[in-house]
Amino acid sequence: xxxxxxxxxxxLTQGKVLPLLxxxxxxxxxxxxxxGVYNLVDMxxxxxxxxxxxxxxxxxxxxxxxxxxxxxxxxxxxGQVLIAHDVGVKDxxxxxxxxxTMSSFLLGTSVVLSLVCFFLKEPILLLLHTPDESWxxxxxxxxxxxxxxxxxxxxxxxxxxLRGMGDSKRPFLFIAIAAILNIILDLVFVVLCGMEVFxxxxxxxxxxxxxxxxxxxxxxxxxxxxxxxxRPESFRIDRPSFSRLLSLGIPMAIQSAAxxxxxxxxxxxxxxxxxxxxxxxxxxxxxxxxxGIVSNSFTAAGSTMIGQNLGAREYRRIPHVLLIxxxxxxxxxxxASLFTLFFSPTLFRAFTGDQEVxxxxxxxxxxxxxxxxxxATRSVAFALINGSGNTRxxxxxxxxxxxxxxxxxxxxxxxxxxxxxxxxxxxxxLAGFVPFLIGVTYYLSGRWKREKDVLPPEEPxxxx
Numbered sequence: 001x002x003x004x005x006x007x008x009x010x011x012l013t014q015g016k017v018l019p020l021l022x023x024x025x026x027x028x029x030x031x032x033x034x035x036g037v038y039n040l041v042d043m044x045x046x047x048x049x050x051x052x053x054x055x056x057x058x059x060x061x062x063x064x065x066x067x068x069x070x071x072x073x074x075x076x077x078x079g080q081v082l083i084a085h086d087v088g089v090k091d092x093x094x095x096x097x098x099x100x101t102m103s104s105f106l107l108g109t110s111v112v113l114s115l116v117c118f119f120l121k122e123p124i125l126l127l128l129h130t131p132d133e134s135w136x137x138x139x140x141x142x143x144x145x146x147x148x149x150x151x152x153x154x155x156x157x158x159x160x161x162l163r164g165m166g167d168s169k170r171p172f173l174f175i176a177i178a179a180i181l182n183i184i185l186d187l188v189f190v191v192l193c194g195m196e197v198f199x200x201x202x203x204x205x206x207x208x209x210x211x212x213x214x215x216x217x218x219x220x221x222x223x224x225x226x227x228x229x230x231r232p233e234s235f236r237i238d239r240p241s242f243s244r245l246l247s248l249g250i251p252m253a254i255q256s257a258a259x260x261x262x263x264x265x266x267x268x269x270x271x272x273x274x275x276x277x278x279x280x281x282x283x284x285x286x287x288x289x290x291x292g293i294v295s296n297s298f299t300a301a302g303s304t305m306i307g308q309n310l311g312a313r314e315y316r317r318i319p320h321v322l323l324i325x326x327x328x329x330x331x332x333x334x335x336a337s338l339f340t341l342f343f344s345p346t347l348f349r350a351f352t353g354d355q356e357v358x359x360x361x362x363x364x365x366x367x368x369x370x371x372x373x374x375x376a377t378r379s380v381a382f383a384l385i386n387g388s389g390n391t392r393x394x395x396x397x398x399x400x401x402x403x404x405x406x407x408x409x410x411x412x413x414x415x416x417x418x419x420x421x422x423x424x425x426x427x428x429x430l431a432g433f434v435p436f437l438i439g440v441t442y443y444l445s446g447r448w449k450r451e452k453d454v455l456p457p458e459e460p461x462x463x464x
Contacts, residue, residue, distance in 0.1 A: 042200045043286050045186050047352035050137070050196050052279040055352060056271075057137030057197045059282030060130055063267055065145045065152075066289075067260040068117060071109050072153040074253025075102065075245060076160035077300060081386055082244055083164030084304040088311030095165070096228050097238040102245055103157050104235045110153035117146050128264065129271040131278055140198040148205030154212040158219060163304060174215045182207035251395035252386065258402020262431075266410055266424045277421045279357050283348060284364050284425055287340075288371045294332060295375040298325045299382045306387025315449050322380050322443070329376035337369045367425035374432020381439020388448040397438050405431035 042062075046054040079102040086094040117124070121142055130138050155178075159171040182203050189199025220230050228234065263285065270281045302325045309317050340347060348361040378401075385394050409431050413423030442448060 040286055040290060041183050041186055042204060043282055044351055045190050046197055046200050047279075047282075047354070049190055052275055052352065052354045052357050053131075053134040054137055054197050055282045055354075055357070056131055056134035056275050056278035057141050058200065059278060059285055060125070060128060060134070060138050060267060060271070061141035061145060061197075061201070062282075062289075063260065063263055063285060064124065064128070064142055065149075067257065067264055068113055068146070068149060069152055069156070070257035070260060071113070071253050072106055072156040073256040074251075075106055075249035076156040077256075077303070077386065078245055078249035078252045079157075080160040080164040080300065081248060081303050081307045081389065083161065084166075084307040085311045085389075087165055088308035094241070096234065097241040098245065099161050099228050100235045101237045101241040102160070104237050105242065105245070106153050106157045107150065110150045114146050114149045117149075118143065121146070128268050131271055131275040133275045134278065137197040140196075141201045144198060144201035144205055148208055151205065151208040151212040155208060155215060158212070158215040161219070163300060166304075170215070170218060174211045174218075177214060178207040178211035181210055247391050248386075248389055248394075251391045251398060254395055254398045254402075256398075258398045259406065260402075262402050262406035262410075263428070265407055266428060269410075269414065269424055270421050273421055276356050276360060279352065279354070280360060280364060280421070283351050283357075283361065284368060284371075286351075287347075287368050288375070288428075291333075291336075291372050291375040295329065295379040298329060298379040299386065301325075302379065302383025303387040306383060307389070310388060310448075318384070318448070322384060325383055326377070326380045329379055333372045333376040337372050340365060340368050340372070363422040364425065367422075367429040370426070370429035371432055374429060374436075377436035378432060378439075381435040381442070384439055384443060384448055390442075390448065393438070393442060397435050400438070401431060401434045405434045 043055060043058050046058050079098060083095055083098050086098065121139065125135065125138055125142065155174065159174070162170050185203030185206055186200055189195040189203050193199060195202070219228070223230050267278075267281055271278050302321055305321050306318055309315070309321070344362065344365050345358070348358055348364075352358065381397070385397065406428050408427075410424045410427030413419045413427045414421070415423075417423055419426065
């Protein structure tokens with residue numbers, strides 16, 4: 001087993017819950033924050049140099065791309081939890097089989113998705129009611145990102161492997177490379193070369209591609225220390241491992257897809273109100289994306305911690321992990337909310353100088369703040385649910401949170417109460433608190449101590 005995995009297990013047995021969670025989550029938080037920054041830079045640079053039509057394109061294309069990555073997000077998160085558990089029980093063969101199975105499945109899936117979406121790109125944009133003013137820009141952004149889907153899936157796969165084995169520093173390095181390169185190329189392609197939205201998309205794809213290739217090179221060089229051999233037979237899909245991956249990955253993928261699908265539905269409704277509101281949706285979604293990335297980093301860190309604690313049958317540490325995740329989330333959320341409340345004009349001007357967009361942006365303030373608190377609380381719930389491997393509850397939360405709550409509340413506020421776009425955003429933000437309510441109920445029930453869906457059963461005690 002790797003030195004990272006052995007170190008984490010040793011820390012667990014010594015009860016170092018707080019230092020271990022901070023050591024694991026902070027690099028993950030910074031790396032995901034970097035990812036949020038360079039996605040944000042796309043929107044800001046395009047908003048300042050192209051205008052509201054460009055912002056609309058990045059908003060629509062970005063949400064569509066995020067939907068296409070639902071399998072990468074779901075199955076890599078599942079693989080991370082399963083690898084973490086196998087590290088906890090010191091089963092090197094199971095770790096290696098999961099690495100090979102997950103890698104082959106996700107990279108193969110990315111190729112199939114890219115081909116399908118490339119041939120269906122026009123019907124998809126029509127279905128989203130893409131405004132005429134941003135159609136060409138949206139097509140440029142969408143096609144370019146579809147081509148780079150392989151790199152996104154690849155990066156998520158490698159990062160899940162490393163994080164599951166206790167190494168959160170290398171994924172930070174890889175995403176830092178992508179972020180810095182993306183920002184530099186954004187300025188070169190969009191500002192200096194005048195490549196508009198296509199330049200922003202191309203910068204993103206190149207940054208992700210370089211990051212992925214470097215991460216693979218790192219794994220190849222360190223294959224002996226990680227105990228995984230880069231041979232063709234190592235990447236064969238192992239049936240039992242694939243079954244475990246599907247059992248946890250399908251609900252996690254649905255969870256990821258459900259929320260994004262609801263945002264796609266809302267985007268289609270908003271796009272019918274015109275390009276200005278489509279651009280505003282970009283601002284709301286980007287701020288929400290940053291909050292979500294921060295939330296997901298603590299979810300991933302907490303899931304790994306909980307997975308290893310459950311593997312070691314150390315149940316008493318779970319409440320400490322959850323409490324720390326909640327406290328850190330609120331510490332980050334409160335100042336961000338205060339800034340949004342009192343300095344919203346500064347926030348919105350960072351995205352665009354288009355006066356028509358700025359005049360209407362005030363309707364985003366309260367939904368953004370609600371969304372920030374929703375993201376801070378949901379990470380606690382998903383850390384417990386994902387880490388315990390409860391596939392049925394994971395699927396139920398995904399459907400309730402992603403589809404019924406978000407679309408239902410958005411329709412209630414937007415159509416029934418006739419609040420239109422403002423109501424859509426209120427509904428989306430309020431739905432973000434549903435997972436926390438479910439997670440609290442699940443924790444109080446104590447069921448998480450007895451989940452055996454994907455975790456091996458506890459060894460029976462032998463009487464002396």
